[in-house]
Amino acid sequence: MAFQTSDNPRHTNSWYAASAKDKRVRPAPDGETQADICVIGAGFTGISAALELSERGYSVVVLEAERIGFGASGRNGGQIVNGYSRDLETIAGRYGRDKAVRLGEMSLEGGEIIRSRVAKYGIDCDLVHGGFFAAFTDKQIREMEAHKAHWEKHGHTGLEMVSKQGVGRYVRTDRYAGGMIDKLGGHIHPLNLVLGEAAAVERLGGRIFEGSRVIAVDMGERPVVRTEKGSVKANYVLVCGNAYLAPLLPEIHGRMMPVSSQVMATEPLDAGLIESLLPANYCVEDANYILDYYRRTSDNRLLYGGGIGYGGQDPKDLTGVIRPNMLKTFPQLKDTKIDYAWSGNFALTLTRIPHLGRLSDKVYFSHGDSGHGVTTTHLLGKILGEAVAGHAERFDIWASLPNLPFPGGRTLRVPLTVLGAWWYGLRDRLGF
Numbered sequence: 413m414a415f416q417t418s419d420n421p422r423h424t425n426s427w428y429a430a431s432a433k434d435k436r437v438r439p440a441p442d443g444e445t446q447a448d449i450c451v452i453g454a455g456f457t458g459i460s461a462a463l464e465l466s467e468r469g470y471s472v473v474v475l476e477a478e479r480i481g482f483g484a485s486g487r488n489g490g491q492i493v494n495g496y497s498r499d500l501e502t503i504a505g506r507y508g509r510d511k512a513v514r515l516g517e518m519s520l521e522g523g524e525i526i527r528s529r530v531a532k533y534g535i536d537c538d539l540v541h542g543g544f545f546a547a548f549t550d551k552q553i554r555e556m557e558a559h560k561a562h563w564e565k566h567g568h569t570g571l572e573m574v575s576k577q578g579v580g581r582y583v584r585t586d587r588y589a590g591g592m593i594d595k596l597g598g599h600i601h602p603l604n605l606v607l608g609e610a611a612a613v614e615r616l617g618g619r620i621f622e623g624s625r626v627i628a629v630d631m632g633e634r635p636v637v638r639t640e641k642g643s644v645k646a647n648y649v650l651v652c653g654n655a656y657l658a659p660l661l662p663e664i665h666g667r668m669m670p671v672s673s674q675v676m677a678t679e680p681l682d683a684g685l686i687e688s689l690l691p692a693n694y695c696v697e698d699a700n701y702i703l704d705y706y707r708r709t710s711d712n713r714l715l716y717g718g719g720i721g722y723g724g725q726d727p728k729d730l731t732g733v734i735r736p737n738m739l740k741t742f743p744q745l746k747d748t749k750i751d752y753a754w755s756g757n758f759a760l761t762l763t764r765i766p767h768l769g770r771l772s773d774k775v776y777f778s779h780g781d782s783g784h785g786v787t788t789t790h791l792l793g794k795i796l797g798e799a800v801a802g803h804a805e806r807f808d809i810w811a812s813l814p815n816l817p818f819p820g821g822r823t824l825r826v827p828l829t830v831l832g833a834w835w836y837g838l839r840d841r842l843g844f
Contacts, residue, residue, distance in 0.1 A: 416751045422479050422623070426754040427677040427713065428486055428603040433536055434611065437479070438622040441642035447473040447619070449800060450637045450646035452626050452660075455485035456602075456785065457778050458652035459609045460793025461800075463529070466616035468801050473644050474618065475637060477625035480610045483656045484785055486603035487756030489675060489705045489717045491543060491695040492526060494568070494596055495519045497764040497782035501562050506763075507813055514809050516566030522787025523596055525794060526605065535608030538710040542694040543597025544574070544582040547590050552699040556592045570595035582692045585741045591699075599695040599707045602786065626653075626660055631772045648800045651777035652793070654785075655759035661777075667767065667817055668759040668780045672721035674730050676738075676753040678714045678745065686712045689742055704737050714738070714745070726755045758785055762818050766792055768810040776800065776807075780815075 418430035421437060449465050451458045454476035462472045476482065496503070496519065504512035530539050547553045553573075560571045574582065574591045582593065610620055621639075629649060630636040637644045651661060655670040686708055690696070695707035704718040719733035727733070730753040739746055761767050761780035766788060768778045778796055781788040792810070799807035 415753050424754045426487055427752040433604050434607045438620050440623045441621045443642055445473055445644045447471045447644060447646050449648050450644040451650045451652060453652035454480040454620055455483050456606055456789035457793045459606055460790045461650050461796040462613045462618055463609050464794045464797030466613050466618045472618040474620040475624040475626055476622045479622050481603045481606040484756050484758045485606050487754060488602050490599045490602045491705055492523050492598040492786055493784060494523055494787060497784045499559060500566060518791055522791040525790040529609060533612040537604040537608055538601045540693055541598040543594045544694045544696045545592045546588040546696055546698045549589055553590045582694050583696050584689055587741055635774050649775045650796050654779045655757040664777055667815055668761050670757040671760045672726055672755045672757050673717060674719040674734050674755045675717035676731050676734055676750050679749040679751045680712045683712055730755060758783055762816045765813055767815040
């Protein structure tokens with residue numbers, strides 16, 4: 413199957429890259445540069461931190477190995493999903509009720525940051541409000557009801573259960589037994605969002621360099637970050653490379669695993685057809701362990717994602733898993749052409765909880781959002797900025813959460829994780 417290609421150099425051939433508002437290529441640094449803060453990685457976490465610090469008046473340099481939004485930040489499903497990859501009751505059971513309360517206080521903030529920055533900086537990223545979680549079974553509906561009750565204890569009042577009869581208001585398919593809407597959810601063009609935030613950093617005096625892979629970080633009272641042709645000396649360094657960090661700093665990337673997910677975009681559909689499929693223009697994700705997610709785009713495509721590849725390996729057939737699932741949901745699209753298909757990696761931790769910490773007094777890091785990155789990266793980037801600015805209370809809460817290595821080390825982490833995913837996938841298929 414032949415897909416369309418974009419004219420956006422060094423980006424994956426995605427619909428996002430092809431429809432990006434800003435395709436400028438920033439230069440790499442040449443020689444020595446100085447700044448208050450050096451950020452490694454120009455994805456959501458790094459750009460969120462850079463914008464927070466630029467707003468506070470710090471001089472910021474961002475180093476990106478490829479292009480702004482090259483990784484998961486510019487390839488994901490574009491869904492604003494609140495919370496974390498593990499629910500607050502699970503967090504309470506693991507780390508104590510006090511930690512769950514504090515994380516609960518922050519759990520809606522990522523989406524708020526996105527909406528606030530879009531409005532403040534006039535970012536054109538197709539922001540649409542509203543998300544729908546689809547349930548296949550009565551068991552999944554009961555789990556959503558419990559999830560809703562727990563959320564409401566932490567102040568989330570935007571959730572509403574949907575009966576089987578009400579599903580058609582959000583998605584026209586007979587696959588689902590019901591679901592739940594989140595009025596504080598939504599969807600965006602993620603690459604245009606991070607590009608708009610990066611432009612805001614630059615307007616505030618920040619400097620962003622692309623094609624600037626970091627080859628070493630010299631720790632010290634004033635760390636030095638080195639690229640092939642230049643270096644940045646800074647008061648603080650923020651490491652925000654996530655799934656694309658390796659092989660730099662093995663003490664960080666050794667405790668996360670890259671995981672790939674596949675996304676495709678159909679050809680533009682007739683406006684009446686796409687509106688009939690998703691009449692409320694909410695984004696949708698289902699409740700299976702290995703889930704599907706989909707939404708409308710601004711030019712009337714259906715963007716459909718799913719599948720998973722532990723270890724970050726791309727499948728030979730990018731649409732082999734997700735196109736059959738799309739047709740189960742919308743069989744009327746059987747003759748629809750797929751214009752774009754791509755894959756991208758996100759960083760998974762063993763606990764499925766993000767990992768924040770310090771490599772030294774001057775070098776901080778954040779990674780491992782484990783599939784909930786659009787909102788969580790915005791929150792944690794802001795928290796990194798707060799910590800550098802001398803307000804580390806929220807950073808220290810996250811840094812106190814244990815981060816464990818994957819069983820079996822780098823050799824066995826993939827097969828053991830695949831085995832666990834197979835078990836949970838079997839439970840979904842059997843309905844228990």
